Amino acid sequence: MEQPIPPSLLQALKKHKYHRVGKHSAVKRCKWLYESIIHDRACYKQKFYGIKSHQCIQMSPSLFYCTQQCLFCWRAQNGDLQINWDEMKLPSWDAPEEIVQGSLKAQAKILSGYNGHPKANWQKLTEALRPRHVAISLTGEPTLYGPIGELIRVFHNRGFTTFLVSNGTVPSKLSELSEEPTQLYVSVCAPNEAVFKRVCRPQVPNAWAKLNETLSLLPSFRCRTVIRMTLVKGHNMEEVDGYAELVEKANSTYIEAKAYMHVGFSSLRLDYGSMPQHREIREFAAGLAERTGYSIIDESSESRVVLLSKR
Ligand code: SF4
Numbered sequence: 001m002e003q004p005i006p007p008s009l010l011q012a013l014k015k016h017k018y019h020r021v022g023k024h025s026a027v028k029r030c031k032w033l034y035e036s037i038i039h040d041r042a043c044y045k046q047k048f049y050g051i052k053s054h055q056c057i058q059m060s061p062s063l064f065y066c067t068q069q070c071l072f073c074w075r076a077q078n079g080d081l082q083i084n085w086d087e088m089k090l091p092s093w094d095a096p097e098e099i100v101q102g103s104l105k106a107q108a109k110i111l112s113g114y115n116g117h118p119k120a121n122w123q124k125l126t127e128a129l130r131p132r133h134v135a136i137s138l139t140g141e142p143t144l145y146g147p148i149g150e151l152i153r154v155f156h157n158r159g160f161t162t163f164l165v166s167n168g169t170v171p172s173k174l175s176e177l178s179e180e181p182t183q184l185y186v187s188v189c190a191p192n193e194a195v196f197k198r199v200c201r202p203q204v205p206n207a208w209a210k211l212n213e214t215l216s217l218l219p220s221f222r223c224r225t226v227i228r229m230t231l232v233k234g235h236n237m238e239e240v241d242g243y244a245e246l247v248e249k250a251n252s253t254y255i256e257a258k259a260y261m262h263v264g265f266s267s268l269r270l271d272y273g274s275m276p277q278h279r280e281i282r283e284f285a286a287g288l289a290e291r292t293g294y295s296i297i298d299e300s301s302e303s304r305v306v307l308l309s310k311r
């Protein structure tokens with residue numbers, strides 16, 4: 001029997017402006033979609049990778065499910081607000097085509113809110129009605145979704161580019177992806193297993209070993225790969241040597257070192273002071289560059305993120 005999702009969780013997600021799609025997926029308006037259409041300001045990924053913020057859908061096929069309970073995560077986790085469910089009891093999955101259609105519909109609904117907005121850039125709004133990019137990253141672990149490769153393929157067949165953001169704890173799924181994303185992100189938010197257990201709070205056995213297995217797999221991908229480090233002051237910014245070893249193993253195209261942001265449900269677990277300053281992210285990135293063959297190639301102080309690459 002499928003696990004019923006607590007109505008209080010659905011209400012909390014609605015309040016946080018998640019648009020549920022089918023049984024287990026969701027789209028949420030990214031702050032940068034709004035900023036791009038209303039204030040002509042784009043997210044750092046537009047600057048780094050050319051992704052147009054106003055044509056980007058932020059979604060997840062794994063709204064309620066994850067293999068980790070990271071302290072810094074903005075999603076609702078089991079136990080938050082005294083709401084309980086089993087994050088690893090997976091449902092029967094909706095079909096990829098249904099999820100893609102539902103995501104497009106949800107994005108169109110979000111965009112309808114800008115009709116009549118006096119500051120909306122009409123050309124951008126018109127373009128936004130034809131989204132070109134999807135960030136499969138919003139919440140939960142997307143590789144838990146059974147046909148994740150098929151989902152990527154359906155988006156590609158519709159002319160989308162894709163970002164897939166994984167925590168790397170399901171290497172078996174990544175190794176047999178039927179379709180690679182345009183860009184694959186793997187989160188590395190700890191320099192060693194002890195910090196990993198404390199900060200990323202895995203809910204599956206051998207998660208650290210599985211993450212390491214994923215990092216070893218990365219060189220076999222044809223797509224661009226990115227190691228994403230979410231850095232939390234006082235929690236995971238020490239021991240740069242440990243991060244350097246993991247980076248060597250993955251040999252990713254890029255590394256994004258990024259500050260934790262005190263938003264969403266993470267504010268139930270961390271305080272405001274846990275957000276590093278951009279200066280601290282830069283220092284961390286410089287330490288990483290010193291220990292690896294990577295160089296700092298770009299940064300966004302507003303998003304407190306530094307981009308490194310060997311290219
Ligand atoms: S790439 Fe990410 S941050 Fe940028 S607009 Fe898309 S969802 Fe938002």
Ligand code: SF4
Pocket residue numbers: 066067068069070072073074075139140141167
């Ligand atoms: S892996 Fe991602 S979705 Fe899961 S708890 Fe961590 S940050 Fe949140």
